[in-house]
Amino acid sequence: xxxxxxxxxxxxxxxLAATAGVTVASAxxxxxxxxxxxSGVGSDTTQDVMNGLxxxxxxxxxxxxxxxxxxxxxxxxxxxxxxxxxxxMARPNGSGAGRAALLTSLQANDGCLDFARSSSLSLGxxxxxxxxxxxxxxxxxxxxxxxxxxxxxLTLNDLKAIYHCDPAFVGTGPNYSINVYLPQxxxxxxxxxxxxxxxxxxDVVAGVYPCIKDKRNGVAIQEHDGRVLxxxxxxxxxxxQYIAQSSQTVADLRGRALLGTIDGKSAxxxxxxxxxxxxxxNVIPTGKIGTAPWSTVFVGKDALVCKQAGVINTYGFAxxxxxxxxxxxxx
Numbered sequence: 001x002x003x004x005x006x007x008x009x010x011x012x013x014x015x016l017a018a019t020a021g022v023t024v025a026s027a028x029x030x031x032x033x034x035x036x037x038x039s040g041v042g043s044d045t046t047q048d049v050m051n052g053l054x055x056x057x058x059x060x061x062x063x064x065x066x067x068x069x070x071x072x073x074x075x076x077x078x079x080x081x082x083x084x085x086x087x088x089m090a091r092p093n094g095s096g097a098g099r100a101a102l103l104t105s106l107q108a109n110d111g112c113l114d115f116a117r118s119s120s121l122s123l124g125x126x127x128x129x130x131x132x133x134x135x136x137x138x139x140x141x142x143x144x145x146x147x148x149x150x151x152x153x154l155t156l157n158d159l160k161a162i163y164h165c166d167p168a169f170v171g172t173g174p175n176y177s178i179n180v181y182l183p184q185x186x187x188x189x190x191x192x193x194x195x196x197x198x199x200x201x202x203d204v205v206a207g208v209y210p211c212i213k214d215k216r217n218g219v220a221i222q223e224h225d226g227r228v229l230x231x232x233x234x235x236x237x238x239x240x241q242y243i244a245q246s247s248q249t250v251a252d253l254r255g256r257a258l259l260g261t262i263d264g265k266s267a268x269x270x271x272x273x274x275x276x277x278x279x280x281x282n283v284i285p286t287g288k289i290g291t292a293p294w295s296t297v298f299v300g301k302d303a304l305v306c307k308q309a310g311v312i313n314t315y316g317f318a319x320x321x322x323x324x325x326x327x328x329x330x331x
Contacts, residue, residue, distance in 0.1 A: 042098015095188030226257025
């Protein structure tokens with residue numbers, strides 16, 4: 001097949017600036033109390049906004065959310081060891097790992113985890129049942145470098161061809177002309193992006209798409225870290241994370257990354273016309289929907305989290321019209 005030439009295109013679309021003057025949230029719960037009623041782990045995408053929310057969501061003046069980052073020290077302790085000495089654990093990295101850790105805690109009835117952060121929806125059977133409660137909206141685009149061989153304007157069909165390893169776009173193996181990257185296994189952004197480009201994680205793992213890599217120099221690619229990119233590489237990137245990093249609201253890991261335009265729509269989270277969007281969730285035990293503090297913090301349009309539109313926007317996300325909805329439950 002004759003190789004298709006992809007023309008380099010420039011885009012003049014400006015990214016939406018996040019609200020300035022906000023304090024960068026800590027990687028672990030900061031301030032008092034050290035240990036919180038509701039401890040959560042999981043998604044890299046939403047860790048920062050949940051850290052920010054943990055500073056302002058209070059019940060009777062006491063902070064109740066404890067959000068632990070996806071990366072950091074190898075281990076975390078989520079409850080006061082003097083009260084519960086079972087809650088030291090390996091740090092879960094990503095939506096899938098966070099949900100799995102929550103289920104493990106619930107099945108052990110150890111009280112160590114109370115919710116999980118998830119940037120993707122996975123409604124497979126779970127015991128006990130889980131409810132995905134949306135609280136914000138994110139967009140996902142692709143990232144390349146300013147001098148990339150890839151254009152800054154692509155269609156979703158172009159991206160599908162790239163992630164299907166179409167030789168007209170990526171060349172022929174084993175030395176492909178494009179480095180087609182996905183984030184680490186278990187990433188919610190990875191699973192969401194796979195769905196958008198029409199591939200399955202099982203096929204990726206099985207090598208059906210040999211041009212796709214989730215490691216660079218033997219190291220797993222952490223989502224939303226643009227430093228992995230070279231001039232032949234492409235990787236999905238949360239728009240909310242890009243905005244928050246560019247405003248220095250969170251640690252800036254963009255490197256030389258620039259976001260591309262998809263189907264003629266610029267990569268702006270709050271742009272309702274951008275086609276590649278997703279709800280992001282806090283996952284709670286279905287059995288706790290009507291129980292405080294889960295019900296007070298997460299459930300319904302009057303949930304404490306839903307009332308913090310300013311914080312949600314500061315971290316680059318749009319507010320969700322379905323914030324607090326409890327209809328998405330595992331069987």
